[in-house]
Amino acid sequence: MAVTIKDVAKLAAVAPSTVSRVIADNSRISEATKQKVKKAMKELGYHPNLNARSLASQSTQTMGLVMPSSGDVVFQNPFFPTVLQGINECAHEKKYALHMTTGKSDDEILAAVVNMVQGKRVDGVILLNSRVDDKVIEYLMEREFPFVVIGKPAEHADEITHVDNDNVRVMRDATEHLIQLGHHQIAFIGGSRDLMVTIDRLSGYQQALKNAGIPLKDEYIIHEEFLREGGQEAVSELMALEDRPTALVVVDDFMALGVLGTLDELGIKVPEEISIISCNNVLLAELAKPSLTSMDINIFDLGYQASKSLIELIENCGEPTKRIIISHQLVERMSCSELDEK
Amino acid sequence: MAVTIKDVAKLAAVAPSTVSRVIADNSRISEATKQKVKKAMKELGYHPNLNARSLASQSTQTMGLVMPSSGDVVFQNPFFPTVLQGINECAHEKKYALHMTTGKSDDEILAAVVNMVQGKRVDGVILLNSRVDDKVIEYLMEREFPFVVIGKPAEHADEITHVDNDNVRVMRDATEHLIQLGHHQIAFIGGSRDLMVTIDRLSGYQQALKNAGIPLKDEYIIHEEFLREGGQEAVSELMALEDRPTALVVVDDFMALGVLGTLDELGIKVPEEISIISCNNVLLAELAKPSLTSMDINIFDLGYQASKSLIELIENCGEPTKRIIISHQLVERMSCSELDEK
DNA sequence: TTGTAAGCGTTATCAG
DNA sequence: CTGATAACGCTTACAA
Numbered sequence: 001m002a003v004t005i006k007d008v009a010k011l012a013a014v015a016p017s018t019v020s021r022v023i024a025d026n027s028r029i030s031e032a033t034k035q036k037v038k039k040a041m042k043e044l045g046y047h048p049n050l051n052a053r054s055l056a057s058q059s060t061q062t063m064g065l066v067m068p069s070s071g072d073v074v075f076q077n078p079f080f081p082t083v084l085q086g087i088n089e090c091a092h093e094k095k096y097a098l099h100m101t102t103g104k105s106d107d108e109i110l111a112a113v114v115n116m117v118q119g120k121r122v123d124g125v126i127l128l129n130s131r132v133d134d135k136v137i138e139y140l141m142e143r144e145f146p147f148v149v150i151g152k153p154a155e156h157a158d159e160i161t162h163v164d165n166d167n168v169r170v171m172r173d174a175t176e177h178l179i180q181l182g183h184h185q186i187a188f189i190g191g192s193r194d195l196m197v198t199i200d201r202l203s204g205y206q207q208a209l210k211n212a213g214i215p216l217k218d219e220y221i222i223h224e225e226f227l228r229e230g231g232q233e234a235v236s237e238l239m240a241l242e243d244r245p246t247a248l249v250v251v252d253d254f255m256a257l258g259v260l261g262t263l264d265e266l267g268i269k270v271p272e273e274i275s276i277i278s279c280n281n282v283l284l285a286e287l288a289k290p291s292l293t294s295m296d297i298n299i300f301d302l303g304y305q306a307s308k309s310l311i312e313l314i315e316n317c318g319e320p321t322k323r324i325i326i327s328h329q330l331v332e333r334m335s336c337s338e339l340d341e342k
Numbered sequence: 343m344a345v346t347i348k349d350v351a352k353l354a355a356v357a358p359s360t361v362s363r364v365i366a367d368n369s370r371i372s373e374a375t376k377q378k379v380k381k382a383m384k385e386l387g388y389h390p391n392l393n394a395r396s397l398a399s400q401s402t403q404t405m406g407l408v409m410p411s412s413g414d415v416v417f418q419n420p421f422f423p424t425v426l427q428g429i430n431e432c433a434h435e436k437k438y439a440l441h442m443t444t445g446k447s448d449d450e451i452l453a454a455v456v457n458m459v460q461g462k463r464v465d466g467v468i469l470l471n472s473r474v475d476d477k478v479i480e481y482l483m484e485r486e487f488p489f490v491v492i493g494k495p496a497e498h499a500d501e502i503t504h505v506d507n508d509n510v511r512v513m514r515d516a517t518e519h520l521i522q523l524g525h526h527q528i529a530f531i532g533g534s535r536d537l538m539v540t541i542d543r544l545s546g547y548q549q550a551l552k553n554a555g556i557p558l559k560d561e562y563i564i565h566e567e568f569l570r571e572g573g574q575e576a577v578s579e580l581m582a583l584e585d586r587p588t589a590l591v592v593v594d595d596f597m598a599l600g601v602l603g604t605l606d607e608l609g610i611k612v613p614e615e616i617s618i619i620s621c622n623n624v625l626l627a628e629l630a631k632p633s634l635t636s637m638d639i640n641i642f643d644l645g646y647q648a649s650k651s652l653i654e655l656i657e658n659c660g661e662p663t664k665r666i667i668i669s670h671q672l673v674e675r676m677s678c679s680e681l682d683e684k
Numbered sequence: 685t686t687g688t689a690a691g692c693g694t695t696a697t698c699a700g
Numbered sequence: 701c702t703g704a705t706a707a708c709g710c711t712t713a714c715a716a
Contacts, residue, residue: 002460002462002693004692004694005693005694005695006693014702014703015704016693016694016695016703016704017694017695017702017703017704017705018701018702018703020694020696021701021702023694024695028701029701030702033702047456047457047460048693048694049397049461049692049693049694050457050462050463050694051393051394051396051397051461051462051463051694052393052693052694052695052708053694053695054393054694054708055391055394055397055693055694055695055710056693056694056708057694057695057708058695058708065442070423070426070427070430070431075423075427076420076423076424076624078420080423081412081417081418081422081423082418084412085412085417085444092445092446097443097454097457097458098441098442099439099440099441100407100441101440102426102427102430103434104431108434112434114389115389115439116439118389119389119393120344120391120393120709121392254629257626257630258629261631261633264631264632282418283415283418284626287599287600287603288599288603289602289603289606289631290606291603344709346708346709347710347711348709356686357686357687357688358687358688358709358710358711359686359687359688359710359711359712360686360687361710362711362712363685363686363712365710370686372686375685375686390709391710393708393709393710394692394708394709395710396692396710397693397709397711398691398692398710398711398712399692399710399711399712462693
């Protein structure tokens with residue numbers, strides 16, 4: 001049995017409650033006893049039992065992280081380590097710990113969330129992925145449990161605190177970059193249609209074309225079920241079109257890497273024959289060959305701000321629901337070139 | 343205040359302890375009351391308070407994960423999501439939850455570990471990276487706290503339960519594959535010299551050459567400080583050698599991707615002019631261009647077994663320390679070719 | 685088979 | 701400023 005607050009109290013010849021006050025750094029306590037108690041704590045190597053504390057204080061100083069289903073390929077995306085880093089940094093500053101949850105299926109994840117919420121293991125929750133028809137969101141809203149989502153929630157977006165990029169602008173900016181380089185035939189490659197990112201980015205792409213007076217073509221819009229097999233064919237078909245695109249906007253670096261591979265197999269040179277711009281700017285973008293011009297969406301900040309907002313939500317109960325937008329910027333590399341034919 | 347065991351007891355007209363027994367699925371309890379209690383629980387939407395339970399039972403059903411320092415580039419390696427997936431799967435089967443820890447510095451991480459261990463937030467710990475002179479290991483050993491490490495611990499390897507690949511063989515097999523393809527001039531590209539993986543894999547490389555009667559050359563051994571800047575030059579120098587290697591073994595797919603990039607800039611074709619084989623076989627290997635022949639080290643299993651061993655360690659106190667070796671196998675893709683010059 | 689009651693290690697509410 | 705003492709919600713002997 002470990003050393004408890006009582007042991008410390010005994011050694012310091014004070015009451016347990018006094019020790020507790022010293023730990024909490026309570027104002028009304030004489031410097032003398034404070035030192036005495038601290039000395040006793042050091043001497044015994046005291047460390048508070050957090051379960052007991054949580055039980056008594058009804059707070060855990062812990063936040064729950066809900067990852068996407070681990071079976072999902074998205075899970076492999078380097079997006080997550082980075083966002084985690086941001087979350088952790090802010091959590092650490094505010095002395096919060098992290099409790100994690102994944103699962104093979106959505107039901108499994110929901111069960112885990114219920115368990116950590118009702119089990120009082122966490123004070124709030126960060127959702128790292130929002131999907132259409134999300135049971136977890138539904139559950140948390142119903143219980144009025146503090147949570148924030150990273151990305152835009154598919155439903156009730158204005159009742160839910162979330163941190164996101166302005167994905168419409170992200171993609172509009174990306175597309176405009178291509179347009180400025182002289183491209184008119186620009187195709188869009190996105191992921192699953194019921195991801196909000198995809199939806200927003202698609203609309204940004206469409207806006208940019210519209211603004212530039214370039215007609216939209218259905219054949220220029222592809223939704224691969226995220227990398228792998230399917231993508232290959234889709235890209236091949238795209239390149240087989242007689243008015244083959246001269247440029248591609250891709251919603252994700254990881255996906256762009258796959259596209260790059262397919263293009264290579266088809267013997268199409270990037271950026272000489274076709275330009276590619278993608279989004280997120282993960283480490284991969286730099287390593288790809290050619291290195292990818294990508295829209296940096298400041299993933300770290302996404303995590304940091306989410307963490308920060310959650311803590312605010314937890315600590316000041318009346319906190320209004322917020323929508324926090326993280327900035328983005330173009331990072332030019334080698335995958336785009338000017339179109340100078342005619 | 344949420345619904346407690348007492349509320350259930352009252353509704354079911356039994357004692358709180360009876361409810362507790364039903365939850366624990368205690369044997370000595372009549373089917374009648376069991377049903378009665380279960381009904382009451384359902385009716386009230388009862389969910390146990392895990393902090394209270396942990397406090398009373400001195401067990402948390404939670405394991406702590408210690409990630410590498412988040413500043414570290416290693417953190418970005420797709421290795422982690424996969425290993426996490428494995429850990430989670432087994433944890434889930436055994437009804438364990440996951441508590442996570444990262445930090446910017448080693449001290450920060452150690453502090454977080456101390457906090458979760460002494461704070462009794464976890465029953466055991468999995469270390470996802472072992473470094474030389476690891477304070478965390480030192481701490482855990484001293485306290486005799488259950489933990490397992492993924493990878494080989496730098497010190498006390500035979501007193502520490504760990505799950506690892508046979509990295510010497512992994513790299514020996516990789517190198518032999520190249521030798522079978524007719525290569526004699528094979529260079530080694532590894533990461534930080536004080537990572538056990540690097541050390542083991544280097545020695546596997548050396549063994550393979552020795553066995554084949556191929557002389558070792560110092561100029562053929564490179565330790566990039568993991569991708570980025572440094573690596574570029576190192577590879578360039580390597581390729582500037584007059585007896586330039588015809589093949590490369592690389593310790594990590596991510597790193598290999600960087601090498602591929604550099605090679606491309608130098609205008610050297612893979613696999614025509616040089617063959618590359620790497621290790622780990624993460625999703626990336628498939629996506630690279632050319633796709634990478636890689637040694638699959640079954641990362642998922644690494645995580646799964648670590649999780650399993652930790653739980654054994656926690657649940658049966660007398661458990662002997664174990665060393666678990668996960669198998670590996672060659673996955674051939676497009677980055678290696680037969681050497682047929684003369 | 686079930687109930688009673690004593691912890692588990694804190695915090696929090698009163699008094700003093 | 702400090703000390704009792706009652707929660708917090710559950711488990712677990714020990715009785716019955």
